Amino acid sequence: MSLAAPLPTPAHPLTDASPFRWHSPEVSLSAGELWTPPVPAGLSTGDHGRALLRAARQAGAPDACVVGALPFHPDEPAALAVAPTPDRAAPRPQPPGALSQPLLLRDGQSVPSAAEFETMVERAVQAIRAGALEKVVLGRLLHLDLGGPPPCVTALVDRLAVRHPAGFTFALRLPGRPDRTLVGASPELLVCKCGATVTLRPMAGTRARHPDPRTDGALAADLLGSAKDRAEHAVMVEAIRSALAPLCRTLDVPDRPNVTSTATLWHLVTPITAELRDPACSVLDVVERLHPTPAVGGVPGAAARAFIREHEPFARGLFAGAVGWCDARGDGEWAVTIRCAEIGAQAVRLFAGAGVVGDSVPALERAETAAKFRTMLDALGLDARTLGGAL
Numbered sequence: 001m002s003l004a005a006p007l008p009t010p011a012h013p014l015t016d017a018s019p020f021r022w023h024s025p026e027v028s029l030s031a032g033e034l035w036t037p038p039v040p041a042g043l044s045t046g047d048h049g050r051a052l053l054r055a056a057r058q059a060g061a062p063d064a065c066v067v068g069a070l071p072f073h074p075d076e077p078a079a080l081a082v083a084p085t086p087d088r089a090a091p092r093p094q095p096p097g098a099l100s101q102p103l104l105l106r107d108g109q110s111v112p113s114a115a116e117f118e119t120m121v122e123r124a125v126q127a128i129r130a131g132a133l134e135k136v137v138l139g140r141l142l143h144l145d146l147g148g149p150p151p152c153v154t155a156l157v158d159r160l161a162v163r164h165p166a167g168f169t170f171a172l173r174l175p176g177r178p179d180r181t182l183v184g185a186s187p188e189l190l191v192c193k194c195g196a197t198v199t200l201r202p203m204a205g206t207r208a209r210h211p212d213p214r215t216d217g218a219l220a221a222d223l224l225g226s227a228k229d230r231a232e233h234a235v236m237v238e239a240i241r242s243a244l245a246p247l248c249r250t251l252d253v254p255d256r257p258n259v260t261s262t263a264t265l266w267h268l269v270t271p272i273t274a275e276l277r278d279p280a281c282s283v284l285d286v287v288e289r290l291h292p293t294p295a296v297g298g299v300p301g302a303a304a305r306a307f308i309r310e311h312e313p314f315a316r317g318l319f320a321g322a323v324g325w326c327d328a329r330g331d332g333e334w335a336v337t338i339r340c341a342e343i344g345a346q347a348v349r350l351f352a353g354a355g356v357v358g359d360s361v362p363a364l365e366r367a368e369t370a371a372k373f374r375t376m377l378d379a380l381g382l383d384a385r386t387l388g389g390a391l
């Protein structure tokens with residue numbers, strides 16, 4: 001199988017797909033339809049989930065799940081819906097079969113441009129050195145204007161799930177915007193809850209992988225030994241520990257991170273496990289407490305979010321948010337919405353960010369975002385080299 005081969009083109013590439021799909025190492029879940037019952041405005045994330053599940057029960061769907069995505073900025077609207085009859089025995093995708101037309105591109109642009117991104121990182125470094133904040137994650141978009149039909153969402157998700165078996169592959173047709181689908185393969189588990197047990201795998205600290213195994217291994221060792229990356233990771237773990245502790249009876253946070261890999265990147269990761277105090281606490285209550293973590297926001301959280309709103313020349317919306325599912329028991333899995341794209345009829349928008357600290361080098365942070373775009377570019381069958389200067 002060639003992962004760079006083109007994707008097939010079905011009759012309706014966007015709307016023929018399931019409106020929600022999820023493939024984690026543990027669970028494959030697919031929804032045939034989504035409901036969006038009205039819920040009161042201004043609910044917390046946990047209460048929003050409970051209101052949706054109550055509406056589903058009242059409509060005769062006791063086994064419904066809440067599925068969807070939360071925005072990066074918690075004050076923006078969530079894209080949560082009810083999957084009334086989720087298929088939790090959905091098969092894991094197999095390598096894609098017959099392929100047809102390649103994706104035709106009219107144009108590809110980074111917003112901000114690669115040079116403007118570096119300037120933005122430099123400003124963040126100065127703000128950090130001046131003591132305004134400790135860490136901020138800055139992102140950029142890659143806008144692809146299509147010169148032909150959009151990619152087939154079903155085939156795209158299959159391809160991502162096959163290529164990222166340890167990750168969290170998702171597709172969500174946006175409620176109220178049926179011509180747009182959020183698709184991605186996140187490596188990062190925000191939180192999984194099963195009964196009283198919660199697990200998290202927060203990540204911060206990145207190196208692009210190398211095709212030569214010795215060089216690749218040396219890059220992983222370099223990441224594990226890097227004072228800059230370890231510091232960036234440590235501020236994130238501490239923020240998560242203090243957000244989570246009030247909810248927990250036990251909390252196990254290892255002293256040092258491990259390295260973990262995706263197909264294209266190495267990351268530092270700290271696997272965290274905890275037992276919740278309150279059996280009525282749902283996975284969405286935990287998400288509400290944690291999100292956005294410093295893996296996508298920064299430290300202190302409010303100062304970092306304000307810096308992002310002021311400096312990034314686009315609205316993150318659902319990018320760098322959280323995506324997942326929650327069942328009637330309050331159990332579920334939520335991943336950080338990264339390594340993803342919004343697929344539209346005429347355009348595809350990809351998001352990638354990088355954590356900036358006081359000793360960040362702007363050109364390296366830009367290169368890191370370029371490497372992160374590759375998860376979606378590879379799945380779309382696009383060679384990063386064809387985008388040249390944009391990256």
Ligand SMILES: C=C(O[C@@H]1C=C(C(=O)O)C=C[C@H]1O)C(=O)O
Nearest residue numbers: 203204205206295338352353355
């Ligand atoms: C923000 C992204 O990734 C996050 C940032 C990382 C970093 O700064 O090293 C690593 C993994 C993710 O937590 C992204 O992929 O867009």
